[in-house]
Amino acid sequence: MKNYELVLNRVEADLAAGRLRLGERLPGERSLAEQLGISRPSVREAVRVLEAMGVVRTATGSGPEAGAVIVAEPASPLTALLRLHLATNHLPMGDIVQTRVLLESWTARQAAERQAGVGADGRETAGAVAAPGLSDELSVAEGLLDRMDDPGLTPEAFHLLDAEFHVALSALAGNVLIAAVMSSLRTAIHGYVLAAVPNLADWDATAVGLRSEHRSIVAAIRAGQADQAATLITDHIEGFYEAARLSR
Missing domain, CATH: 1.10.10.10 (Winged helix-like DNA-binding domain superfamily/Winged helix DNA-binding domain)
Structure with a gap:
């Protein structure tokens, strides 16, 4: 030693x-x-x-x-580690996409179940109410979407807000480690995502579609629709990477 x-x-x-x-x-x-x-x-x-x-x-x-x-700052070293391994091509982008789908579909489902007041056994509890503070946390995510509605945003500014939005969604599940991992993932791949923008046929049309998908995901979570929220965020992530030709 x-x-x-x-x-x-x-x-x-x-x-x-x-x-x-x-x-x-x-x-x-x-x-x-x-x-x-x-x-x-x-x-x-x-x-x-x-x-x-x-x-x-x-x-x-x-x-x-x-x-x-x-202190307790796990996201920063995780981000540095992921960026280095991405640079060596040791972590294929397809694996990153699958990891995001796995984590974000779970967090969306958990957030929707918390919103619906579903108990630990998966059943809705009598007189179920949303987890304390969850509505406020959802409002934070919606505030980020409002900022993303600015038509004058550059792709870089849009994707910075997009990353912040997805990290905010992951925090809704109440799992600190997953929120830290998501923050690291989004930060580590930001440069690769931005570099793929020219691969998109029409960035303006893509941005409109992403805004609509974001709103639908938040609406499903706010309505407590766990399956719908998980499906929407899966389609959202896979759809963007396929359009940007990043998932290979």
């Missing part, structure tokens, strides 16, 4: 045991080095790895804000 891995294992154990919590600082560089019997450069290497993993945020200096603070 490399020396810096000793620090990673120590931090993982302390987080799992509750000895370290979000917002708290790691022990000082000298303290960790002495406790683990390793050099201070090894500790610095470990902190750099933890920062790249989105587990800590560092600040230099000697004031109260200095040092390495425990």
Whole structure:
């Protein structure tokens, strides 16, 4: 085991045991080095790895804000990892499309079921009501659609809002990890999606169609129509990639 891995294992154990919590600082560089019997450069290497993993945020200096603070930012390192593997062509775009369909159809279904007040057993509960706050979250997604209605948007601006919209939808399912994965996926493939715009026969017509499909998906979720929401978002994702010739 490399020396810096000793620090990673120590931090993982302390987080799992509750000895370290979000917002708290790691022990000082000298303290960790002495406790683990390793050099201070090894500790610095470990902190750099933890920062790249989105587990800590560092600040230099000697004031109260200095040092390495425990954070939880999984989307950033996931995005970097996906972008690198996409660049090596190790992750085929077709696999990305299938993954998006799998995740987003599930999240759309879950969101619609939450909206309908469906219980954990899949049955509608008596006097079912939508999950608290879900209507407000849907309103956030609808606000993004309103911004996308601007006919003067460039394709890049449209797709940035589109990415934000899909991430907002994924958050409606209430699964933090899936929301982080979706955020990473959308960010990682943004450049590839934008580069495919010239492959579309008519961008303006495509944008009109995407706006309509987005509205239909949100309407199905708001109406608690789980099967319809899942089907609509599947057709939406596959249709765009096929039109842009990105799914091969």
